[in-house]
Amino acid sequence: MTHTITFTDRDEEVEAEDGQTVLQAILQGGIEYMHACGGFCNCTTCRVKIDEGMENVSDMKEDEKNTLRRFQGEEILEGPYRLSCQVKVHGDIKISEPEWY
Ligand code: FES
Structure with missing residues (x-):
């Protein structure tokens, strides 16, 4: 079963296998x-x-929460960032690359 990941900030989309990470899918998609x-x-x-x-992505586990908190601060956990x-x-999901680096 495959799903579509669409970038809203660029004209690109990739297919993802069910359970694949977003990163794996977008790198695999070139x-x-x-x-x-x-x-x-x-x-x-x-x-x-x-x-x-x-609603179509996995819940955040403690490791991910801790890393986001450590580098970006507590408030990032309230936003739609993963x-x-x-x-x-x-x-199916739609994503974009956050502007702040
Ligand atoms: S590549 Fe995902 S946390 Fe570093």
Whole structure:
């Protein structure tokens, strides 16, 4: 079963296998995306904004929460931001690359 990940800030979309991480799917789809720690939940450079379909992704686990909190502050946990190397796809979603780096 595959799902579609659509970038709202660029004219690109990729297919994702059910349960695949967003990062795996977008890299496999040939899109360059920063992931400084190599997908080990230890930076936040891979973060994405989930614009639509938050109900179609996996819940945030403690590791992801801790990393986001450590690098970006507590308030980021209230927003639609996720680490693309941790968040798994279970349905169609729309994403964009956050502007702040
Ligand atoms: S690549 Fe570093 S946290 Fe995702």
